[in-house]
Amino acid sequence: MNTEDFDFDLPEELIAQTPLKNRAASRLLVLDRDKDSLRHKRFSDITGYLQEGDCLVLNDTRVLPARLYGIKQDTGAKVEVLLLHQREEDTWEVLVKPAKKVKPGTVIQFGGGKIHATCTEMLDHGGRILRLEYDGILYEILDELGEMPLPPYIKEQLPEKERYQTVYAKEEGSAAAPTAGLHFTNELLDKIKSMGVTIVFITLHVGLGTFRPVSVESVDDHTMHAEFYHMSKEAANTLANVRANNGRIIAVGTTSTRTLETIARDNHGDFRETSGWTDIFIYPPYRFQAIDGLITNFHLPKSTLIMMVSAFAGKDRIMNAYREAVEQRYRFFSFGDAMLIL
Incomplete structure (x- = not known):
């Protein structure tokens, strides 16, 4: 299957630049696979498509304000650093700009010396390993100094950092938000329960590789970046019980889907308490083992995410739904509208 098969025309003005004031006021395109139908709703109407015995699976990862601006200690040259994930306690894999200025031994200062970062290694993909030194609690310092790592297609500033977090975000570690969850409010979740x-x-800590377009001609040649996930014993037991009682498991977002499908794949279709790294790449004609429904946003052309939803709903259905969304002026990508696939 070719990457070009997942391309579509998207007017730039449909790329949402700012979040709505009311999270649940976004639009919802409902795709019913059995009826092969599309319906236009509001996200708050999602309660009409859920029923007793269903289970919503949410990714509780929390986005780090991981974009830092510093200077090289020896020359004063400006450097931008994006923390990707923690290797060890104070050792991080990062992206740097301009990369050519940062080599092993380079020391970068942030916030007038609140953080000192020493480059210890250059990575094959252009990244770097930095060892951080600081006084206090790192996450508190990042809250003070860091910016949210918004995707490059968002040009507007985000005045409130929490608006790029889900209301249930808890586990620190993501470089990007699990954006399907941004539509939920605490009130809506209470109503659903x-x-x-x-x-x-x-938990799946989202890396930037999830969102990048596929650059190879054949989908089979694409390599996913690995991301860390965790499922607790309580979550595994609950999901097993839902399945045993013929309830539907509905993943909120592609990150939850990747986690569930990884665990089911590795445990013969069962759910188990587990942690690890997943580089699962889901595209047609993948056979799903874990989920019965999916809540997701509208994704970039030729991305791994549109390939995943095409595997779940069928490529022709998804491409038709995307054409409909463009015609109806839905908002796309991270701060955009949502789709429910059942």
């Missing part, structure tokens, strides 16, 4: 729908939290 009162209907007899179970809420389960799992």
Whole structure:
């Protein structure tokens, strides 16, 4: 299957630059696979498509304000650093700009010396390993100095950092938000739980590789970056119980989907308490083992994410739904509208 098969025309003005004031006020395109139908709703209407015994699976990762601006200690040259993931306690894999200025031994200062970072290694993909030195709690310092690592297609500034977090974000470690979850409010989640729908939290720390377009001609030649995931014993037992009682498991976002499918694949279709790194790449004609429904945003052309939703709903259905979304002026990408696939 070719990458070009997942391309579509998207007017630039449909790329959402700012989040809506009310999270649940975004639009919702409902794709029913059995009826082969599309319906236009509001996200708050999602309760009409859930039923007692269902289970929503949410990714509780929290985005780090991981973009830092510093200077080289020896020359004063400006350097931009993006923390990707923690290797050890104070050792991080990062991206730097301009990369040619940062070599092993380079020391970068942030916040007038609140953080000193020493480059210890150059990586094959252009990244670097930095060893951080600081006084206090790193996450508190990042909250003070760091910026949210918004995707490059968002040009507007984000005045409130929390608006790029889900309301249930808890586990620090992501370089990007699990954006399907941005539509939920605490009030909406309470209403869903009162209907007899179970809420389960799992964790996948989102890396930037998830969102990058596929640059190879054949989909088979693309390599995914690995991301860390965790499922607790309580979550695994709850999901097993939902499945045993014929309830539907509905993943909130592609990150939750990748986690669930990785665990099911590695455990013969079962859910188990586990942690690890996943580089699972889901594209047609993948056979899903874990989920019965999916809540997701609208994704970039030729990305691994549109390939995943095409595997779940069928490529022709998805491309038709995307054409409909463009015609109806839906908002796309991270701060955009949502799709429910059942």
